[in-house]
Amino acid sequence: MTTPRTHPANNAPADLDARLTTLLHRLVTRPGIHHATLAAADDTHHWSAAAGPADDHPPHPDTPFFIASVTKRFIITLLLQAHERRELDLDTPITAYLPADTTTGLHVLDGTDHTPAITVRHLASHTSGLPDQFEKRSGGPSLYDHLATGRDTAWTFDDTLHTTRQRQRPHFPPQDLTAPRQKARYSDTGFQLLIRILQATTGRTFPELLTERITTPLGLTRTWLPGHTPPDPTTPEPTPLHARRRPVHLPALTASTNDLYSTTGDLITFQRALLAGDLHDDPRTLHALTERRNRLRNIPVLHYGLGTMSITLGRLATAGRRPLTLTGHSGATGTWLFHCPELRLHLAGTVDQTRGQALPFRTMARVIDAWRR
Numbered sequence: 001m002t003t004p005r006t007h008p009a010n011n012a013p014a015d016l017d018a019r020l021t022t023l024l025h026r027l028v029t030r031p032g033i034h035h036a037t038l039a040a041a042d043d044t045h046h047w048s049a050a051a052g053p054a055d056d057h058p059p060h061p062d063t064p065f066f067i068a069s070v071t072k073r074f075i076i077t078l079l080l081q082a083h084e085r086r087e088l089d090l091d092t093p094i095t096a097y098l099p100a101d102t103t104t105g106l107h108v109l110d111g112t113d114h115t116p117a118i119t120v121r122h123l124a125s126h127t128s129g130l131p132d133q134f135e136k137r138s139g140g141p142s143l144y145d146h147l148a149t150g151r152d153t154a155w156t157f158d159d160t161l162h163t164t165r166q167r168q169r170p171h172f173p174p175q176d177l178t179a180p181r182q183k184a185r186y187s188d189t190g191f192q193l194l195i196r197i198l199q200a201t202t203g204r205t206f207p208e209l210l211t212e213r214i215t216t217p218l219g220l221t222r223t224w225l226p227g228h229t230p231p232d233p234t235t236p237e238p239t240p241l242h243a244r245r246r247p248v249h250l251p252a253l254t255a256s257t258n259d260l261y262s263t264t265g266d267l268i269t270f271q272r273a274l275l276a277g278d279l280h281d282d283p284r285t286l287h288a289l290t291e292r293r294n295r296l297r298n299i300p301v302l303h304y305g306l307g308t309m310s311i312t313l314g315r316l317a318t319a320g321r322r323p324l325t326l327t328g329h330s331g332a333t334g335t336w337l338f339h340c341p342e343l344r345l346h347l348a349g350t351v352d353q354t355r356g357q358a359l360p361f362r363t364m365a366r367v368i369d370a371w372r373r
Contacts, residue, residue, distance in 0.1 A: 062222070072329050
């Protein structure tokens with residue numbers, strides 16, 4: 001295993017650098033972890049590094065990676081921008097924005113089609129009751145099964161609609177959003193619908209919206225959609241996904257997800273701009289991200305707002321210190337982008353694992369512990 005490669009712009013004190021470097025080395029020498037990239041930054045210090053096997057091409061801290069559902073933070077940013085510009089309204093039913101062949105029969109529960117009751121806000125907050133296209137479906141493996149075993153597969157938006165109607169069923173009716181709490185269940189299908197709503201209401205494609213409204217204004221030169229060209233032509237190939245220590249090649253799956261490639265540097269730049277209000281005109285828009293914090297029924301340790309996960313790190317996770325809050329998003333391949341408001345600390349990284357859902361939270365707790373000593 002190589003010595004972790006730290007970023008030349010790091011300015012963490014020597015003792016903090018040593019603690020974080022040791023943490024990264026221990027992470028990548030664990031059974032089942034092939035490589036990792038970590039980054040953390042507060043108002044004063046920035047630290048990022050990457051490590052991998054000595055007999056491979058070890059990742060650099062600036063090497064891009066597949067960020068999986070961290071992309072939902074970009075989608076919700078575009079959605080709230082469109083709401084501010086009056087291109088769409090969060091409380092309008094989705095049937096006003098999408099054609100009947102997309103919406104009819106999408107949410108049928110106990111013989112009733114509830115789709116006309118689903119609003120844009122329902123999709124953004126996972127309170128529609130729609131199933132998740134990645135989860136169990138009748139007559140074949142789930143997309144999570146394909147990801148976990150490293151079997152490549154492709155699908156289209158029409159395939160997602162067919163799966164939702166014919167091979168899955170809703171979990172509950174669209175929730176009353178005026179109530180203090182709602183049922184919430186994570187649904188990637190809902191965010192695929194949001195992308196189509198954005199395209200229909202703005203007249204721009206998803207790649208165009210990302211470029212014009214986020215990546216170009218912020219100078220994110222190493223953030224792009226699979227199947228497209230990164231803005232910076234010198235960008236290296238993204239780090240590969242692994243099933244434990246076995247490399248897997250999933251170009252069709254990654255392209256079908258509408259999820260991005262990025263770097264920890266670009267992600268933290270994006271998050272800083274988002275939280276500073278640089279991407280929105282109305283100061284109240286930022287509050288909308290966490291205006292509700294419903295517990296996700298299929299991921300009960302997490303709460304969800306609008307495109308935003310929240311988790312509380314209790315005293316056990318914070319080595320007996322006061323509890324801390326993390327807000328942001330993680331991805332199924334072991335990716336994360338979170339902010340700890342109590343410490344004003346940004347956290348980003350990846351382990352590029354096909355079964356990596358739990359690793360971000362354990363890793364972030366250890367990074368925070370190292371940062372606070």
